[in-house]
Amino acid sequence: MLFTTGCAATAQDTPAAEVVLKVGDQKGGAKSVLTAAGLLNDFPYKIEWSTFTSGPPLLEAASAGAIDVGGVGNTPPIFAAAANAKIAAVGASQGQVEADAILVQESSPLKTVADLKGKNIAVAKGSSAHGQVLLTLRKAGLTTKDVTLNFLQPSDAYSAFTQGKVDAWAVWDPYTAQAQQEAKARVLATGEGLSNGYGFQVAGRKALDDKGKNPAIKEYLIRYYKAQKWADTHREEWAKAWSAETGLKYEVALAAVNRNGDQAVKIDDRLIKSEQELADAFTEDRTLPGKVDFAKFVDTRFQGDLA
Structure with missing residues (x-):
């Protein structure tokens, strides 16, 4: 069952001028694409x-x-x-998973996923790359217990990878493109055929219970997914803006843009089932201590507006 209780998105007791929306972002993420698409000008x-x-x-x-x-x-x-966080997925998109990669150095003797047994893999704990490592190993008949996972954030992982301190690195774009172009990294495996490619906009329960913030969240989501559409149809322009915002080389940004193109999708039973399967895989691997009911961490109140 989808979680739909809470204040209606149309309720607004607080004037817009008094509402401050606090947005979490990642490198070259929402702020970059919204700015490039011109969708923050009159927010x-x-x-x-x-x-x-x-x-x-x-x-x-x-x-x-x-x-x-x-x-x-x-x-x-x-x-x-799994940690009973006070959050809910309120919007979703889906994109290509070619850039969700397990990388090795160009001269690495590792040729197949099976060769990872007993090796060190750098990955951000709980990230999409962590999920891809799990699924990739499982397909090869391995578990995460057959390797050593070095839990590192991308910048630290990049240093460890280029210095040869780890045997492989699981990561996503633009880091994949950066490692390929600047460190001559070789792709050992990608998420193709394994990862579901979903991305989420997630809100805190406190914000969802705030009548004043609900319209702001709705407006933000609408503009964010419009910006994704813009980026997909203005790839070179988006790559230039992304490069300027992040300091990435234009060639790195363009490579990342050309193999992505996330687009909004509905949070429906199919999506929830796919996420539940991934959650169950982590439970079976004993990475998570118990079963996660993903549907309890979904809120569909904005779906009609995002359609």
Whole structure:
């Protein structure tokens, strides 16, 4: 059953000028694409941005009420749900998973996923890359207990990878493109055929219970998914803006843009089933201590507006 209780999105007791929407973001994320698409120019609410290195710390902040809403990949909400975080997925998108990669150095002797047995893999704990590692290993008949996972955020993982301190690195774009172009990384495996490619906008329960913030969250979600559409049809323009915002080389940004193109999708039974299967895989791997009921961490109140 979908979680739909709470204040109606249309209720607004607080004037827009007094509402401050606190948004969690990641490198080259929502702020960059909304700015490039020109969709922040007349945004009727004040936004306070906070940048996070990956999804898990962003959701910790959302659960604590430090931010109201933010974007993450397919795995962070599962780990947050396992910790009974006070969050709910309120919007979803789906994209290509070619950039969700397990990378090795160009000269690495590792040729197949089976070769990872007994090796060290750098990955951000609870990130979408963590999910991809789990599924990739499982397909090869391995578990996460057959490797050593070095839980590192992307910047630290990049250093460890380039210095040869780990055997492989599981990550997403733009880090995948950056490692390929600047460190000559080789792709050992991608998420194709394994990862569901979902990404989520997730809100804190405190924000969802705030009548004044609900219209701001709704407006933000509508504009964010419009910006995704813009980016998909203005790829070179988006890559230039992304490069300028993040300091990434234009070639890195363009490579990442050309193999992504996330688009809004409905939060429906099919999506929930896919996320539940991923959650169950983590439980079976004993990475999570118990069963997660993903449907309890979904709120569909904005779906009609996002359609």
